[in-house]
Amino acid sequence: MARPLIQMALDSLDFDQTVALADKVAPYVDIFEIGTPCIKYNGINLVKELRNRYPDKLLLVDLKTMDAGEYEAGAFYAAGADICTVLGVSGLATIGGVIKAAKKHAAEVQVDLINVPNKAECARESAKLGAQIMGVHTGLDAQAAGQTPFGDLNEVASLGLNVRVSVAGGIKPATIDQTVKAGANIIVVGAAIYGAPCPATAAREIRELVDAAAA
Numbered sequence: 168m169a170r171p172l173i174q175m176a177l178d179s180l181d182f183d184q185t186v187a188l189a190d191k192v193a194p195y196v197d198i199f200e201i202g203t204p205c206i207k208y209n210g211i212n213l214v215k216e217l218r219n220r221y222p223d224k225l226l227l228v229d230l231k232t233m234d235a236g237e238y239e240a241g242a243f244y245a246a247g248a249d250i251c252t253v254l255g256v257s258g259l260a261t262i263g264g265v266i267k268a269a270k271k272h273a274a275e276v277q278v279d280l281i282n283v284p285n286k287a288e289c290a291r292e293s294a295k296l297g298a299q300i301m302g303v304h305t306g307l308d309a310q311a312a313g314q315t316p317f318g319d320l321n322e323v324a325s326l327g328l329n330v331r332v333s334v335a336g337g338i339k340p341a342t343i344d345q346t347v348k349a350g351a352n353i354i355v356v357g358a359a360i361y362g363a364p365c366p367a368t369a370a371r372e373i374r375e376l377v378d379a380a381a382a
């Protein structure tokens with residue numbers, strides 16, 4: 168089984184704390200995600216900082232774009248994002264706009280399926296348009312209400328689309344094995360790392376569990 172990538176969700180609002188956390192977990196993760204609250208608070212300078220600091224890491228900017236796809240995402244690709252997210256609920260015109268912006272920078276697009284009623288249809292149509300990654304996502308508020316992403320992950324991974332499937336939503340050490348076995352190509356972890364007493368140790372543990380599950 169191909170080893171899934173690990174994406175660290177940087178969800179703090181503080182610029183310096185975000186960079187410090189990235190430094191701590193860098194050896195164990197493949198993708199740095201600048202989370203939505205973080206990018207709204209800090210803006211494009213944080214993209215530039217992480218790009219300069221980590222030229223060889225993948226950098227995802229979790230814009231969750233809802234409108235003006237090409238216009239909004241274009242500046243973030245230009246600043247160094249490898250992947251920007253666009254909401255599946257935004258519709259195909261906006262998703263197509265982000266895809267257009269990504270193409271100009273040889274970059275990629277993730278469609279976030281959060282709150283999309285028909286995830287299979289949205290994933291199929293977005294893949295046809297050229298999106299490379301489908302994001303199965305149970306947001307922080309839905310997690311607080313007891314929801315998990317595993318049912319949706321099974322559904323989207325079993326569609327057999329020519330895309331990578333990312334999963335986010337409270338992933339922790341105890342759920343890594345089922346996440347890998349369900350076919351996730353990208354495993355997003357936020358609170359289980361940044362909320363741990365030692366984020367570097369937590370990230371290393373996640374790395375070991377992902378590697379073991381994929382072996």
Ligand SMILES: O=C([C@H](O)CO)[C@H](O)[C@H](O)COP(=O)(O)O
Binds near residue numbers: 306358359
């Ligand atoms: O995308 C996220 C959320 O909507 C806030 O932007 C999180 O980064 C994502 O859910 C991963 O974080 P955890 O659920 O804490 O692992």
